[in-house]
Amino acid sequence: MAEPLAARLQALEDREAIRNLIARYGPLADSGDAAGIAALFAEDGIYAVGSMGEAQGREAIAALITGPVHQSLMAAGCAHVLSAPLIELDGSRAAACCHSLVFRHEDGEWTAVRVSANRWLLERGAEGWRVKRRDNALLDGSDAARALLSLPAAPHPRPATHP
Amino acid sequence: MAEPLAARLQALEDREAIRNLIARYGPLADSGDAAGIAALFAEDGIYAVGSMGEAQGREAIAALITGPVHQSLMAAGCAHVLSAPLIELDGSRAAACCHSLVFRHEDGEWTAVRVSANRWLLERGAEGWRVKRRDNALLDGSDAARALLSLPAAPHPRPATHP
Amino acid sequence: MAEPLAARLQALEDREAIRNLIARYGPLADSGDAAGIAALFAEDGIYAVGSMGEAQGREAIAALITGPVHQSLMAAGCAHVLSAPLIELDGSRAAACCHSLVFRHEDGEWTAVRVSANRWLLERGAEGWRVKRRDNALLDGSDAARALLSLPAAPHPRPATHP
Numbered sequence A, B, C: 001m002a003e004p005l006a007a008r009l010q011a012l013e014d015r016e017a018i019r020n021l022i023a024r025y026g027p028l029a030d031s032g033d034a035a036g037i038a039a040l041f042a043e044d045g046i047y048a049v050g051s052m053g054e055a056q057g058r059e060a061i062a063a064l065i066t067g068p069v070h071q072s073l074m075a076a077g078c079a080h081v082l083s084a085p086l087i088e089l090d091g092s093r094a095a096a097c098c099h100s101l102v103f104r105h106e107d108g109e110w111t112a113v114r115v116s117a118n119r120w121l122l123e124r125g126a127e128g129w130r131v132k133r134r135d136n137a138l139l140d141g142s143d144a145a146r147a148l149l150s151l152p153a154a155p156h157p158r159p160a161t162h163p
Helices: A002-030 A034-040 A058-066 A068-076 A143-148 B002-030 B034-040 B058-066 B068-076 B143-148 C002-030 C034-040 C058-066 C068-076 C143-148
Strands: A041-049 A053-056 A078-082 A086-090 A093-106 A109-125 A128-138 B041-049 B053-056 B078-082 B086-090 B093-106 B109-125 B128-138 C041-049 C053-056 C078-082 C086-090 C093-106 C109-125 C128-138
Touching: A002 A034, A002 A078, A002 A086, A002 A093, A002 A109, A002 A128, A002 B002, A002 C002, A002 C086, A002 C093, A034 A041, A034 A058, A041 A058, A053 A058, A058 A068, A068 A078, A068 A093, A078 C093, A086 B002, A093 B002, A093 B078, A093 C109, A109 A143, A109 B093, A128 A143, B002 B034, B002 B078, B002 B086, B002 B093, B002 B109, B002 B128, B002 C002, B034 B041, B034 B058, B041 B058, B053 B058, B058 B068, B068 B078, B068 B093, B086 C002, B093 C002, B093 C078, B109 B143, B109 C093, B128 B143, C002 C034, C002 C078, C002 C086, C002 C093, C002 C109, C002 C128, C034 C041, C034 C058, C041 C058, C053 C058, C058 C068, C068 C078, C068 C093, C109 C143, C128 C143
Parallel strands: A041 A128, B041 B128, C041 C128
Antiparallel strands: A041 A053, A078 A093, A086 A093, A093 A109, A109 A128, A109 B109, A109 C109, B041 B053, B078 B093, B086 B093, B093 B109, B109 B128, B109 C109, C041 C053, C078 C093, C086 C093, C093 C109, C109 C128
16 A cells, blocks of 8 residues: 555655746746756756747756846846646656746836746656756747647657666 | 545645646637637536626537637737636535636737636546636626635535535 | 655645645735735734835734725725745745735726735644745845845744754
8 A cells, every 4th residue: 555655645746846846937037046047957958938049958048047138127127927837747757838927027017028838848867857848939829839838648758768 | 544644645636636627727728729628627517707607518618718709819819827726625526716817918018908816616526626617707896706715614515415 | 654655745735735825815815804814924923015014913914904005906906916836845844935916907907016026934833834924025126026036045044942
């Protein structure tokens, strides 16, 4: 009886860890913690921001935070708000899906200047859960954003050697 | 000792399943998946949208997504963002409560065109957790929306034969 | 084997209780339930709202809800939307971090009139988890809000006698 209980517990802990990982993104972005954001991703992780191209690896991802677009948002006052994610767990891999809202402050009001669909592919390795790939696309009527909101049946492609 | 642990685990799994069910709504709505939305509800489930009447059954609920109001929102670009729900579990029944925000895109900005209170009544049956009833009312100063945000002491009325 | 499982289960239950506690805030605020809001806090709990000073104790915290600022928001129609929190658990103490969005209704649209960073310090006592301190600061480009989004390594200072 202990074994199945332990496996069920592990699945809940995995989901909790993924939820906490995704919940770190907004606070790290809004406090300008570039190294903290980069550490959410795997070494070879990819952050593909629809309208801004694809950043691969922690250095490139950190540069999104230290770059002028993000720094200008922070100077005005901004909030990167992520919705509670839908999580699909498959052993040590997972896919998640959520909205992200970027608010920019001006004169005591906040305007939503980016409202996006997000799909996350995650993997649990030696250092815990990390993001392998995050895709983000503006919900501006384009097909790209809608596609991100349809979770694949299997979380993400496995290497041929995976048991 | 194993029994109480199993029951506690089951309660956590139930809450997790309900959270994931509610987290599916936004992505399904924004990708226009009418059948997916309908499948969140029980066969006889009800979705009561304050200003738009009451849809009962999966066919009627799917029609909310394929209908002109929703399709026009999707063409412009929209996001149906649900906040992390408050969940009250009572065995195989549950009530949940959250906000929903509907953003509509126009010229690179997103405006909140519906901000609502939501109460969900859910039930776990043979096919897992499903929505028996979702009530939604605009937070426009009306009493109806405020009433939805006061969770009932008991999740929802039970049939007389319930043990 | 049962002991470690029980401890892991307890940690998940604690996180779930904290998540539910924080999820109660928005619905209670928008339905004007001052006593309900106060009961989320410990007897000596503090709610420090950046631009409005510091309220200590349940009576002072309830007065934030019954006061004219909040009542005027409710009359117009408002939503206090909290994002899914990042939670750091440390035994019977915890810290959490999230965004809060306050929307005000006017003529069928909702404007974000407060977008804030929030840090929560929580403690589990005889009556369950309660908020010891909540700090809130507007994300208007000020350092104060950014500081709240950097979680401390240890949740919060412990009295010297803590084991």
